Amino acid sequence: MNTLNRILIVDDEQSMRELLSIMLRKEGYEVVTADNGAKALKAVQSDIFDLVITDLKMPQMDGMTLLKEVKESSPDTIVIIVTAFGTTEGAEKARLLGAYDYIGKPFNNDEIKLVIQNALEKGHLRKENILLKREIESRTGFENFIGKSEPMQRIFSLIRQVADTKSTVLITGESGTGKELVARALHAQGSRNARPFVTVNCGALPETLLESELFGYMKGSFTGAAANKQGLFETANGGTIFLDEISTMTPALQVKLLRVLQEREFKRVGGTADIKVDVRVIAATNRDLLADVNKGLFREDLFYRLNVMPIHLPPLRERKDDIPLLINYFLKKSSSGREPKKISSEAMNRLVSHRWPGNVRELENTVERLNILASGDTIMIEHIPDSITSIAPSPELIPFDIPESGIDLESLLQNAERTMLYKALDKANGVKTDAAKLLGLSFRSFRHRLQKYEQSS
Template sequence: MTSEANKYRILIVDDEESIREVLSIMLHREGYLVDAVSDGQQAVDRLKACAYDLVISDIKMPRLTGFELLSHIRQRFPETAVIMITAFSTTEEAVVAMKNGAYDYIIKPFQNDEIRLVVQNALERKALRQENLQLKKELGKRYSFGSLIGKSKPMQEVYDLIEKVAGSKANVMVTGESGTGKELVARAIHYNSDRRDQAIVPINCGAIPENLLESELFGHEKGSFTGAVQQKAGLFEIANGGTIFLDEIGELPPMMQVKLLRVLQEREFRRVGGTRDIKVDVRVVTATNKDLVEEVARGAFREDLFYRLNVICLNLPPLRERRGDIPLLIEHFYEKLTGTKGIRIAEGAMRRLLDYNWPGNIRELENTIERCVVLGQSGELTEDCLPVQFRSGGPSAEGSLLQIPDVGLDLDAYLGNIEKDILLKALEKTGGVRKRAAELLGITFRSIRYRLAKFDIAPDGDDEGE
């Protein structure tokens, strides 16, 4: 008898009372929770009333045979394991039962040790299958929403927020740098909501000419303008009951901002050239890489529209703030591109990939891996197949992989050397013009003069334009 056994419930189904008693006593002693009934119909009734981990059933029974009971269990209770009991002369029937979904069979007369082993194996297999399903469910839930990949703390916070907002009707604004996966977040919100069975309709507000944008969003009537040869439904109409994703919302022209505000307020719109209001039930998810607060402050974006759209703000972290996800993303893109798992990455190449600052974020990483797949040899990602900016010390997290020696180091001197090296590289890039070097580094002219003087660096150029 084990403490693990008493979490399993077993149903014995046999029209012979002696078989029911023997199995019940033996399995009780093993610690299992056991019920017993005399025919298949009684078993069906018990299965409706109680969840069983395992059913041990005779094949030949009145009212409902073992085959019929097996079929019922497979259809209604697929997670319940089934073991068939058969006489020696009907073992062929037991084999057929296994082909139809039974885990195993026991031949009468049976040995107790044999039954213990078969029952134990059946329950262990069931537990393993449930554990695998749960792991897959958790991995799918925590590490990936749709095509969002990552298990770092910043991404866990994104997943948590998606879970919280998906079930609501609130409009969501997704912010973040270009290439961080804002459309993937919009799709994750949609497919985790009760609108998942309806359409999600994306549109890039910055990619469509202003004179065509209204027609794209709201549709038009036949003859409403030159080229309108037939009536056309707009994207809001197509998305009715679902979600519309307005990417690059900061590029929306002022007149369209007014029209979008009306849709959000009234839940209705008119087609271009139309006279009839069309009611819609659409959730709006927007995305931008602009600072819309700043856009509102300078009058480029309507404040009332901003607050309508920005009910919930979900900010996506740039890749440089979630470097721990880079190996996971590399594996994902490699499998996506090649259909195989297990990319091999040279240590030097991985160091450069982790040290790079990724200004283009996930999109740049995917393009980099695609390049490596094309140029790489024998399925290994090496430094040679990386773009030139990786091999020439392009944008990187300087010193992020520094190994501190056992004897220690002079931190001020070390940081000073890094600062001096950056200043020299900026001056080299701008031909010695300090003003342009300052702009390149995002500092003031006064600051670069002070820093250059600190390291006794004299510019080589003529400082034209200073």
């Protein structure tokens, strides 16, 4: 499951080193040996090992000192001590210093294989556990991902199609349109969903910090690098890494990312070993990345590597059908278990016609606020802040001239229709037959038109 099972064997006795390396290579591990503590320590400081198995009694540096040093420079590395001179106190001390196990010689081959296997699994689990909590609360397939509009339905089916592939996905769309939800759904729907989903906001960190976060570093490679540290690409191994705000990545880092995408390997900062990872990369941006390419701000080759599977989220104003659905979803979400508040059709109508420059995020915040502002059980138009101005054209507001920028007749007429339907409903106190009469429509026709705008269908 993990491609990084590298083991370092330390023993001054050649026969022991040989016995262990043959046995462990057969098990599929990558094995390196050292015949004394100093060499072992040098190896640990310049290379990456998941596990060190060391003899206790060795001339110069003994196993206990090596254990201490290894834990200091590479805390994630598991250390197992083997000794022909086992004592209870020795075992106790080794554990205190962070040894995983303390095994007596001669040992049974199967036993030591099992100990190593368990230790490595436990190591991986621990790393994953750190991510797990965040994972669980945010694991969303489609249940939290709302949308019945045609563009969203198309996006959902696209997600289902590509989730289980390893293709790199580039998600574009204005801020607040749900790019992160798409990334999470891609992960949750794919076969990698039991493995980590790691989010990196590339815009939040300066270049050097981002580099060491992504690729990890070796002790001493820069001031403050007190110990070897695994990077997020390693943490995400087997799973998905989500690179948010990819457009902010500096040219130097773009080159490094390109290498990961092409070769599936990289080096830690200050490291020499090539680390292989199996990670699905998803990137997102709210910028027009191709325009950035044309301006020379973003590497063209990287753009095409990322853009294997593009998913574009349209702004909320272009999928107004989703607004009532989202409002009801957010009302339920912010009602904390109580009966969710209702919303008058006039208020609903106002919200539907708003342009929502901040997209779904802005809508969610607004609904949360309305939920607090409305003292009764229904949100009324009075509760809606002035900043959310209605652009819904009442008939007298329909422009008779077409401006230079043109108009969108379809949505203009839809808005007008929706406004009148809800106005009539309000006037008729919700009695549909009366509302239909007010508009000169048959009940069937009224109901049919209304259905297009209903919260849920």
